[in-house]
Amino acid sequence: MTNGCGGHKYPNPLPDWKKVFVSREEFLKMLSLVLGGVIGAVATIPGVAFMLNYLFVPKKIEWVNVGPIEKFKEHETVEVGFHDPNTLPWDGVSGHRSAWLRRLPDDKFTAFATNCTHLGCPVRWESKADLFLCPCHGGVYYSNGDVAAGPPPQPLHQYPVRIVDGDVQLKVTPVLIES
Amino acid sequence: MMELLKKLGAWLEERTGLYEPIMHMLTHLVPPGSKWYYVFGTAIMTSFIIQVITGIALSTLYVPSAGQAYMTVQYITHEAPFGNLLRAIHYFGASAMILFVGCHAIRTYVMGAFKYPRELNWLTGVALLFLTVAMGFTGQVLRWDQNSVWTIAVGAEQALRAPFIGPYAAQILLSGTSVGSATLSHFFACHVFIFPAILILAIVLHVYLVLHHGISEPPVVGELVDPKTYKTKYEAMLKKEGKPFWPDAAWRDIVFSTLVVIGVVICAVAFGPPQVDRPPDPSLVNAQPKPDWYLLWYFALLALLPHAAEDWVILGFPIFIVLGMLSAPFISNKGERSPKRRPWAMAIVIFVITFVGALTVAGVTEPWTPNFEAKALTPEIIGAKSGPIFDGAQTFDTKGCLFCHTISGHGGQRGPDLTDVGKRLTHEQLTIRIVNGGYNMPAYAGNISAKELADLTTFLESRK
Structure with missing residues (x-):
């Protein structure tokens, strides 16, 4: 050769x-x-x-409806589903998203992203224990989103919430690209 | 008849001139000692060819659309004739490729084959190793099930930790702001066009370099590599005792590759393709993403790290591995090649194998994962049907203690086994621990009533 x-x-x-x-x-x-x-x-x-x-497409940050205010009970955290405004028409079920919504006294709400702040796995709400648990590496959060135990470096990411005409709305920010 | 074929051959050779260089390549001289240790390269090549063929076949039914890919994978797996087998062969072919890339890298490192003049053989080999893993990872994502969408989320979250470029790196991984059609299409393009193209170019370069420098001779203790004399000595050795690759050495490659192909097909028939998880709907939160077997060790590493070290490891470890592997031929490209005289190199190999092996075992068992399916404690285990001990046991269950702690075989592995905690800790110590929590345990102060706490400690004290 x-x-x-x-x-x-x-x-x-x-x-x-x-x-x-x-x-x-x-x-x-x-x-x-x-x-x-x-x-x-x-x-x-x-x-x-x-x-x-x-990288050049402007990001759509929109408010989405997740249900009428009376659907939610005080001091309860429930899963709410919605469609991501930043998806394409052929996204199918992969355009679905969900958030953990907690109703506080005085018509206040907090909405948590389902992504664990450790590595993004979906956290589950365990209502009896009053804790969020992450299946991947055992991260634990309190009901207010603060880190209770395990590897997460930050509290759960929150979506801004507002009430319009009796409906609860979330502002869907792109959780996966915001540190 | 033979006469006619010979004439045809001669005619073709006169017009193409291909026979001459092909035979030159096939019969290049190889060192006499290159025996069974030298078969991994062709085993990788063989598995790669299987991947190309099965991959092309799969692409004739697979649709890379976020809304439909899952359906097409289901169809290929459960309805299309041969689809189940084809997916399984593609999976075990990929596994074989990764396995033998690992063996090949270890073999060439142990035998010091990366030293002068084969530094670039090693560097292209390292590139091929990472490309192979990248092919595996992008292929796993193409299954487009629940595991895929969350795996990408996990990847994006890691990319996000990079300083300054984090958000851009995450966007490039996602091909946008969140998991969706663009993500899948980009992964598809990478898996079937971009990475294979680079892979094939790198293979051509790698094989060219192997032929150009000749196969490294088995190392002999005390025979040092000296860049000034190595080539002359090597050429002289080949002239004296070299054997033509075809057929003196090639038969071993072919025999081993045959075993690989049989092994892949047997595994494919026996185990079938990897299970397709639930649909790729990110609003289904009961998901537990996990990489395929060859990245489980890294998954485990991220779980077992001290939390404070995480940022450093997530960012630094991949860079460290790449730079570490790339620097090998520059740290020492001459001197001893024999593993017997390179104790540090052997220590590194043994350490890497043990490290990856142990972490893979941990990744399979996942002791750090809360056990969401933990079975409730039975009255026999509790030892009471009412009263504070019984109530405490119920609290132990409802407050989620059972997810992480085992009592008499029921529960999770994340926290200490509490079957006989009453022997170790006093009432006071138990209370302090529950109220204040710890490194991996939540502080229950705000989540538990005074009565629940009292019952719970009574119950735990009774565990002896």
Whole structure:
């Protein structure tokens, strides 16, 4: 395999930049290299830009309805489902999301993202124990979202909540890309 | 007839000139000692070919749409003729590929084959190792079940920990702000176009380098690699005692690859494809994402770390592994190749194998996971049908203690076994522990009434 071409002495494939406008050969080397670069750029840049298009799309942050206020009882935490406003029409069930909604006195609500702040696994509300538990690495949170035990570094992420015409609404912020 | 074929062959050779370089490649001389340790490379190649064929076949039914992929995987698995077998072969082929990439890396490291002049053989090999794992991971995501969507969430959460670029890294992993169609389509493009293209280029380069430098001879104690003399010595050795690869060495590769193929098919028939989990609906919160077997050790590592070290490990460990592997031929590219004279290198190999093996076992058993299916304590275990001990046992159950603590075989493994806690701790110590919690235990001060606490401690004291 070695020395397949019998130790030929090759000319330098790269142009001698000092002579590109003097020597025909050096100019042709430069021309071909530059045009090759142009072809490469034209072929790849639009494709790569397209593949990263989501970095340029403005993020939709919308309020979503999760039900009438009277559906929720004070001091109870329940799962509420909604559709992510940032999904595409062919997303199917993978566009579904849920949150843990807790009703506090005086018509106040807190809504927690289901993602554990440790590594994003879905936390479960254990109502009798009054705790959120994460199945992945055993993170535990109190009912107010504060870390009770285990590896989570931060309290559960909260969605802003408002009440409009008797309906509870959550502001769906992109939890997975916000630290 | 033979005459005619010979004529056809000669005609083709005159027009293509391919026979000559192919035979040159096939019969290149290999060192006489390159025996059964040298078969892993072709085993990887064979498993890769299986992957390409089964992968192309699977792509003829699979639809990479977030709303439909799950359905198509179900269809392939349960209804399409041969679909179940094909998925299983693709899974065990991937497993074989990862397994033998590991063996190949260990073999070449142990025998010092990464030293001069084969540094780039090693570097392209490292690239191939990571590409293989990337293929495995993206392939797992394409199942597009509950496990997939949460696995991506876990990946994004790890990417997010990177300083400054965290949110961008997470967006690139998700191909957007959350798990959805774009995520799946990007993973699909990576798994079937981008990574395989890079993989094939890297294989071509790797095999070219193997042929260019020749297969490394088995190491001999005291025979040092000296960049000044190595090549001359190697060439002379080949000339004197080298054997043509085909057929003197190739037969072992073929025999081993045959065993690999048979093994993959037997596993595929016996165990079937990996189970498809529940639908990819992120609003179903009763999910417990877990990677496939070859990444379980890393999953376990993240569970067992001291919490304070986490950020450092999540960010630093992958970089450390990559840089560590890439630096091997630069740290020592000459001198001894024999494992008998490289105690540090052997210590590293033994440590890595033990570390990954032990963590994999931990990843399978997951003792840190709360046991959500823990069976309630029976009256026999409790030893009472009413009164404070009985009430305390009920509290133990309802407050979730049983998720993490075992009593007489019922419960989880995360916390200490409390079967005979009454022997170890006093009433006061128990109370303090329950009220204040600890490292992995919540403080129950705000979650428990005075009576419940009293009953619970009475119950625990009775565990002797």
